[in-house]
Amino acid sequence: MPRYIFVTGGVVSSLGKGVSAASLGALLQSRGYSVHVRKFDPYLNIDPGTMSPLQHGEVYVTNDGFETDLDLGYYERFLGIKLSRNDSCSGGRIYWEVLNAERRGDYLGGTVQMIPHVSNKIKEHIAIPTDTDFVICEIGGTVGDIEQKIFLESIRQFANDVGRRNVLFAHLALAPYLEQSGELKTKPTQMSVRRLLENGIQADMLFVRSPRMLTPEERAKIGMFCNLPAKNVITSMNVDNIYKIPIVYDEQDVFGIMAEHFGLPNANGDMSKFKKIEHHLNADLPTCTIGVVGKYFDVADAYKSLNEALFHASVQNNVHVKIKKIDAEHFDPSDCADVDGILIPGGFGTRGVDGKIAAAQYARENNIPFMGICLGMQVAVIEFMRNVVGDKNANSTEFAKNCTPVIDIMTECDSENMGGTLRLGAYPCEIKPGTLAEKIWGASQISERHRHRYEVNIKYKDELEKAGMIISGISPDGKLPEIIEIPSHPFFIAGQFHPEFQSSPYTGHPMFNAFIAAAKRK
Numbered sequence: 349m350p351r352y353i354f355v356t357g358g359v360v361s362s363l364g365k366g367v368s369a370a371s372l373g374a375l376l377q378s379r380g381y382s383v384h385v386r387k388f389d390p391y392l393n394i395d396p397g398t399m400s401p402l403q404h405g406e407v408y409v410t411n412d413g414f415e416t417d418l419d420l421g422y423y424e425r426f427l428g429i430k431l432s433r434n435d436s437c438s439g440g441r442i443y444w445e446v447l448n449a450e451r452r453g454d455y456l457g458g459t460v461q462m463i464p465h466v467s468n469k470i471k472e473h474i475a476i477p478t479d480t481d482f483v484i485c486e487i488g489g490t491v492g493d494i495e496q497k498i499f500l501e502s503i504r505q506f507a508n509d510v511g512r513r514n515v516l517f518a519h520l521a522l523a524p525y526l527e528q529s530g531e532l533k534t535k536p537t538q539m540s541v542r543r544l545l546e547n548g549i550q551a552d553m554l555f556v557r558s559p560r561m562l563t564p565e566e567r568a569k570i571g572m573f574c575n576l577p578a579k580n581v582i583t584s585m586n587v588d589n590i591y592k593i594p595i596v597y598d599e600q601d602v603f604g605i606m607a608e609h610f611g612l613p614n615a616n617g618d619m620s621k622f623k624k625i626e627h628h629l630n631a632d633l634p635t636c637t638i639g640v641v642g643k644y645f646d647v648a649d650a651y652k653s654l655n656e657a658l659f660h661a662s663v664q665n666n667v668h669v670k671i672k673k674i675d676a677e678h679f680d681p682s683d684c685a686d687v688d689g690i691l692i693p694g695g696f697g698t699r700g701v702d703g704k705i706a707a708a709q710y711a712r713e714n715n716i717p718f719m720g721i722c723l724g725m726q727v728a729v730i731e732f733m734r735n736v737v738g739d740k741n742a743n744s745t746e747f748a749k750n751c752t753p754v755i756d757i758m759t760e761c762d763s764e765n766m767g768g769t770l771r772l773g774a775y776p777c778e779i780k781p782g783t784l785a786e787k788i789w790g791a792s793q794i795s796e797r798h799r800h801r802y803e804v805n806i807k808y809k810d811e812l813e814k815a816g817m818i819i820s821g822i823s824p825d826g827k828l829p830e831i832i833e834i835p836s837h838p839f840f841i842a843g844q845f846h847p848e849f850q851s852s853p854y855t856g857h858p859m860f861n862a863f864i865a866a867a868k869r870k
């Protein structure tokens with residue numbers, strides 16, 4: 349049986365539970381243990397697929413095509429593991445399953461209740477078998493939320509079921525700093541731990557988010573109020589880069605605390621991959637400016653994986669990357685005057701499309717390294733069709749009814765997904781020999797993740813290719829263009845998929861690595 353770590357948070361949201369959960373996993377991995385991570389989100393959406401990125405940040409997609417919370421991206425990136433639909437579970441999905449079971453007659457004769465029916469369903473999800481030494485479960489929301497209560501009740505029961513020594517409760521809280529008195533205040537943390545206790549859960553380890561390291565006195569005080577040895581009160585420092593967190597935790601012997609709790613030997617871990625990133629951050633290197641032409645800039649996390657992938661590629665290329673956010677709705681070519689590369693990310697809906705088309709044109713005509721992702725590929729094709737092939741009526745049927753449908757719906761509906769008719773998850777793509785794509789991936793077949801409804805219409809392949817835009821990656825059945833490029837341009841490539849979902853902080857992603865290399869050359 350694996351050992352379980354539950355990560356909860358209190359005082360405020362956005363304390364970085366996901367990064368903390370991933371960092372605990374990284375510490376375990378660095379000592380040779382295998383780790384799996386799951387996210388439980390108390391909200392009532394069945395999955396985050398239909399939520400705007402302005403709500404909870406980007407929608408992350410797993411290989412098996414499940415639309416998940418962006419925290420799964422942290423887990424996959426930090427830990428190099430692949431997660432699935434078993435690893436992202438919302439309150440809505442739990443209730444949906446319970447209510448379906450009720451209609452099927454599974455509980456015939458019984459009264460269906462929060463306890464045991466809902467709590468059992470949550471426990472079932474927690475216990476889905478893995479072949480790892482540890483399962484870390486992050487519970488979304490903030491202690492005190494009405495929606496979260498049943499999840500706390502379930503993990504309390506779970507610990508009782510499997511034995512308290514097999515479960516560690518880690519809690520994140522906040523110690524605000526009051527400028528006037530020059531004090532770090534511990535009361536919110538105390539109150540948060542108390543709220544957890546009201547639900548029958550004693551935190552075994554506390555991560556206190558704070559602008560500076562807690563003093564030994566502060567740790568002792570928090571420990572005294574919260575039933576913990578002072579050493580189990582860890583400072584979760586504000587850092588400028590999330591990959592420093594495992595190092596910050598390691599320096600406070602977080603592994604030792606976990607080892608003691610679970611009765612395992614303490615050991616030193618190999619933190620070199622995080623130290624390498626830390627070293628990169630401090631290095632004096634040239635900076636590339638990448639213009640990202642998008643429309644979800646109001647929320648920091650809306651382009652999470654994309655920003656990560658650009659950062660990963662910067663590490664691989666020994667440059668720093670500065671992201672210039674260019675608002676597609678008010679695009680002006682002068683926005684691109686100082687950029688070394690233009691990237692158009694994915695997106696939905698008409699708003700901002702004209703600006704994205706203009707940005708693709710600017711990159712093409714001015715030999716600026718260009719990378720398009722999903723909608724970014726579609727606008728590059730529309731632009732090329734309009735301005736090079738010369739069909740001014742070219743468009744996507746997402747944006748216009750009566751057009752030359754160079755972008756159109758080509759696939760059957762995937763009715764199982766409530767998010768609608770999206771093509772979701774990993775699909776194979778065959779790469780044409782002798783192309784930039786082949787140079788980038790160094791393979792004849794690749795697998796990348798998708799999340800879109802529309803496709804480049806294969807009917808226009810000859811027209812596009814004759815005019816100089818080639819299809820260098822295509823689905824194995826030859827029907828769905830996956831990668832386009834312009835061989836006469838220094839670097840112009842776009843994919844129908846989202847490579848950012850598979851980028852690793854330790855190796856980058858080939859497409860981003862090549863894009864940043866091109867920007868660096870420029």
Ligand code: GLN
Pocket residue numbers: 693694695696697721722723724746799800801802803
């Ligand atoms: N809106 C486009 C589609 O549905 C692109 C989606 C995306 O960029 N993820 O195909």
